[in-house]
Amino acid sequence: MATPTDVDDPGRPDPDPGTGGVDDGRPISPGGSTPARRSADPRPPFADWVRRHRWCIDALVVYLVIRAIGILTLARFADLRDTTLGKALTVWDGQWMLAIATHGYDGVPTSLTDARGIHTSDTAFAFFPGYPYLVGLLAKLPGVTPFGAALTLNLVLGCIAAVGAARLGMACARLMSSHSPIGPAPERATGLFLVVLFAATPMSIVLNMAYTEAMFCALATWALIGILEKRWLLAGVMAGLCGFCRPTAAVIIGVVVLASIVFLWTGRHSSAVTGTDRARAAAAIVLSPLGYLTYLGVVWAHTGSPTGWFRIQTEGWDTEFDWGVAAFNFVNQQLVNSSEVAPTATSWIVLSTLVMLAVAVWARLPWPVLLFGSLLVAQIVLSSGLMMSRPRLLLPAFVLLIPLAMALARARPAVAGLVIVPIVVGSSWFGAHMLTVFPHAM
DSSP: OOOOOTTOOTTSOOOOTTTTTOOSSOOOOTTSOOOOOOSSOSSOHHHHHHHHTHHHHHHHHHHHHHHHHHHHHHHHHHHHTTOOHHHHTTOTHHHHHHHHHHHOGGGOOTTOOOTTSOOOTTGGGGSOSHHHHHHHHHTTSTTOOHHHHHHHHHHHHHHHHHHHHHHHHHHHHHHHTTTOTTOOOOHHHHHHHHHHHHHTSTTGGGGGSSSSHHHHHHHHHHHHHHHHTTOHHHHHHHHHHHTTTOTTHHHHHHHHHHHHHHHHHHTTTOTTSOHHHHHHHHHHHHHTTHHHHHHHHHHHHHHSSTTHHHHHHHHHHOOOBOTTHHHHHHHHHHHHHOOOHHHHHHHHHHHHHHHHHHHHHHTTOOHHHHHHHHHHHHHHHTBOSOGGGHHHHTGGGGGGGHHHHHHHHHSOHHHHHHHHHHHHHHHHHHHHHHHHTSOSOO
């Protein structure tokens, strides 16, 4: 993996050697003067486009290669465990997603039940509609099945999330170069290493399953990019769409709203902030919660209670805010008494995430990114429910790995390889183990 210079920027072409960092198509004469612009650029347009978007192409290649390793590992496990790759990619919540996509909320088969083994007319409403409805829409195309639509959609969404991870890593490396204890790091390399870490999180296999993680990561990542680049409409629209995806959208919604308010307050007397800037930031505040509030309103109308969704989630899946009591007891119990790989690994993943959070604070990660990661971890770790789902639910907290990505970008290639290879191999094995060997839902 090449280590570029710090001037890389996803929004502009790379500087040409010998032009002093200015790539305007005009050579610099020995005396320093600039002759008239050339009548034609000798480079083919496509080659120029590839050069300018090399960071994006690299991110896609890195992501697809690592995910291919994970899929091939799962396929081998599935063969050895007398199941199929298709079944492994649609287990547990994947069955709910495909059922809602195919039959709608009212037609979900009664064979699908909550954690207590019960199915009621309310049970399906625990799942947000964004992903299954989009799958159902794609499945209406000729020759497309819900299964094919679900996996194809997540392939596309995963690629969008990977490009977003690269851009987010580059933006953070740029912003942190002057004040982080880590020191300056090559921007493009930081972005690519963040893509590696994103694609190889412990439960990154769900990015290729009929689950909502790929959609949530794509939307949340680009919302954070919108904040850092002060593209407020992008941030607001992404957060608003995220609200149709899953309940953890409340975290990114809160961050976008707060960042917009801070921008409006700090720029109230600044001549650099235009009326258009203020209008867009205000629009982000309005747009961000629309999806989330709309779906809670739908469930309210269905159940007759404004807290209908929260009741379904609590009664069906025993998920409620308990200040971390359930997680604390689970980690202590499993690390001391468990002889199974999956619960023990899950406990270490939870603890490692807390360490990542501490490192991100020390490294002075940009506050919107740090706040998103912190609130997401708090929402997952401080709630009760199915503990084995924690590695999956913590996947969007990959943004806390930006300091590690910066450190890898500064390291020698051999050292970076010694860190990355075990992570990729371990992720592939763990995901396959959880889907084919571990017998319970995750």
